[in-house]
Amino acid sequence: MTARFFLVKLVRAMLTLLLVVSFVFVILRVSGDPTDILLPDDATADTIEYYRTAWGLDKPLHEQYVRYVWSVLHGDFGISLQDNRDALQVVLERVPATLQLGLAALVFSIMLGIPLGIFAALHRNSMADRLTMSFAVLGYAMPNFFLGILLILLFTMSLQWLPSSGSATLWHMIMPVATLGMAAAGTLARFSRSAMLEVLSQSYMRTAKAKGAPRLRRIGWHAMPNAAIPVVTVLGFKIGGLISGALVTETVFAWPGIGRLLVMAVSNRDLPVVQAVVLLVGFTMVVTNLIVDFLYGWLDPRVRVSGASQGA
Amino acid sequence: MSAPLLSIENLTVGFSTERGPVTAVRGVSLAVDAGETLCLVGESGCGKSVTCHAVLGLLPSNGRVTGGRILFEDRDLAAFSERELERLRGREVAMIFQDPLTALNPVHSIGKQLAEVLILHRGLSWDAAKAEVKRLLDRVRIPDAGRRLGEYPHQLSGGMNQRVAIAMAMACRPKLIIADEPTTALDVTIQAQILELLRELQAEEGLALMLVTHDLGVVAEMADRVAVMYLGRVAEEAAVNDLFSAPCHPYTRGLLRSIPRIDENVARLATIEGSVPSLHAVPAGCPFAPRCENACTACVEHVPEPLVRADGRRVACFAPVAA
Ligand SMILES: Nc1ncnc2c1ncn2[C@@H]1O[C@H](COP(=O)(O)OP(=O)(O)OP(=O)(O)O)[C@@H](O)[C@H]1O
Ligand SMILES: [Mg+2]
Numbered sequence: 001m002t003a004r005f006f007l008v009k010l011v012r013a014m015l016t017l018l019l020v021v022s023f024v025f026v027i028l029r030v031s032g033d034p035t036d037i038l039l040p041d042d043a044t045a046d047t048i049e050y051y052r053t054a055w056g057l058d059k060p061l062h063e064q065y066v067r068y069v070w071s072v073l074h075g076d077f078g079i080s081l082q083d084n085r086d087a088l089q090v091v092l093e094r095v096p097a098t099l100q101l102g103l104a105a106l107v108f109s110i111m112l113g114i115p116l117g118i119f120a121a122l123h124r125n126s127m128a129d130r131l132t133m134s135f136a137v138l139g140y141a142m143p144n145f146f147l148g149i150l151l152i153l154l155f156t157m158s159l160q161w162l163p164s165s166g167s168a169t170l171w172h173m174i175m176p177v178a179t180l181g182m183a184a185a186g187t188l189a190r191f192s193r194s195a196m197l198e199v200l201s202q203s204y205m206r207t208a209k210a211k212g213a214p215r216l217r218r219i220g221w222h223a224m225p226n227a228a229i230p231v232v233t234v235l236g237f238k239i240g241g242l243i244s245g246a247l248v249t250e251t252v253f254a255w256p257g258i259g260r261l262l263v264m265a266v267s268n269r270d271l272p273v274v275q276a277v278v279l280l281v282g283f284t285m286v287v288t289n290l291i292v293d294f295l296y297g298w299l300d301p302r303v304r305v306s307g308a309s310q311g312a
Numbered sequence: 313m314s315a316p317l318l319s320i321e322n323l324t325v326g327f328s329t330e331r332g333p334v335t336a337v338r339g340v341s342l343a344v345d346a347g348e349t350l351c352l353v354g355e356s357g358c359g360k361s362v363t364c365h366a367v368l369g370l371l372p373s374n375g376r377v378t379g380g381r382i383l384f385e386d387r388d389l390a391a392f393s394e395r396e397l398e399r400l401r402g403r404e405v406a407m408i409f410q411d412p413l414t415a416l417n418p419v420h421s422i423g424k425q426l427a428e429v430l431i432l433h434r435g436l437s438w439d440a441a442k443a444e445v446k447r448l449l450d451r452v453r454i455p456d457a458g459r460r461l462g463e464y465p466h467q468l469s470g471g472m473n474q475r476v477a478i479a480m481a482m483a484c485r486p487k488l489i490i491a492d493e494p495t496t497a498l499d500v501t502i503q504a505q506i507l508e509l510l511r512e513l514q515a516e517e518g519l520a521l522m523l524v525t526h527d528l529g530v531v532a533e534m535a536d537r538v539a540v541m542y543l544g545r546v547a548e549e550a551a552v553n554d555l556f557s558a559p560c561h562p563y564t565r566g567l568l569r570s571i572p573r574i575d576e577n578v579a580r581l582a583t584i585e586g587s588v589p590s591l592h593a594v595p596a597g598c599p600f601a602p603r604c605e606n607a608c609t610a611c612v613e614h615v616p617e618p619l620v621r622a623d624g625r626r627v628a629c630f631a632p633v634a635a
Contacts, residue, residue: 211428
């Protein structure tokens, strides 16, 4: 029955992906004749005609669509106008850098936000709680680029401790990771705190105490798995935020990832690359959401079982 | 006469609230003998649950025992450290709560939750605990125990969950079980089954039961002795037959009159006039005086102390109901 829950989620994720792909197709077609946009202004009529045939633009729309989906499925996103290489290739080269930054920021936000939130909940209404939550709100409310510039001013300009651009060493990672992860850490701290408080007030926590379970066990075995359920949901939303945040952060710190690539591709009107980035980002979001869904089902037996009986 | 198993002496419990401090339990004395059932009755808010929670040190963070002693086998639980309480809870004194679904943890299977008590107090391994869990589930008559122990609370009915909670309370063979309205959240037929089960297990194990209830029918069925509480005090405490046949305190009489009876016209059903005062405005004298038919000047000015009468009853009243 658990398998059915996962299957339903998987099919839903596939449909979302198809939707993303179709959306990109529509946007590209609606925004005009691709040859006008994609080819240089001084292209000759022959060249334009050549590409129209090559790209199948002389075919009816539904045929174009099938062709497009087909090529996307085969990883064919066209040729980068900038350096005449396969667009997907250009994008994929940048993926490790972004992945490194994004994952590090994710780990950073989890390691910082969740313990802080739990700590604040366990010391509810104390000075420590208030301080932690002010810090969380600050982290959450401060725009990415602002925090980034602030850090550069402090740690690069004044103190001269950390490099501000590039990705050559581990030192280079510190500021971009903190910049990108801070907002998510703030949100996670706030959600972990409220989720934990909610759970601590539940009747089963009193039962656990009445059974003679020691405090650490009550927090670790009884409270945290319950509090994790809403936190994981938020984490899912935050991953989307991390991806868009990576765009800004990479630009501020000259981090050679897909965010920076996208900004450059847009300003160079390198549409195949833009398209590849957008699809890749969409793909990542769908996949991470799928993982979150699975995690959620794994954490919460109620979801797992009711999700299964829905399909039955 | 040997000392009672549990003896609550002059217990006072205070809460700090946004509207200032309140005293929810004011000088309650109760005794439960080994193997007997004491029922705690009274209108909502009179301090039944708070008294129960105080015994096991389960008061919420804004509540505190501010006076009195809670003697369990001559040890004062009110003076116990958290460590000592942890060793006592679930092992010597166990508790059953009102709503069985919310009282069980939704993310752990009932088997694991049951095993936890065994692991905590009896030092069993998971495997040994599992066998014992099956035995316990059989004991509280949950059919198909082997399969059920892998299920989660939301997959079981209210009655089944309460059976699990009872099994959990019984797991370490405690001497006393405190049950706070264990059947209030259940259907009538299920209520009867659960009470029946409690009574059987009590007889088999010889354990004492402190049972909170709103339902005088439950009292009649289960109790050896009854304590009637009103606004944080014990108004009257008596053997169950005495209490039902001849209530002494006007409040007890009022409660008994308000039981619907099949042989009487429903329209004549009496209720007690007025409402329970707020804890923020407790009357100076007898807390029940403003609603009492028998109230005299002494009642308004002084708090009546509970007096033990010749027949063993304790009544806190200046103007008791004439026998
Ligand atoms: N955490 C708390 N903070 C402040 N006051 C409280 C708290 N818990 C209980 N009280 C007060 O103590 C009084 C007794 O509450 P208690 O829960 O013991 O009532 P009860 O007799 O169990 O009623 P019920 O039949 O509704 O369960 C109530 O007036 C309640 O408002
Ligand atoms: Mg209660």
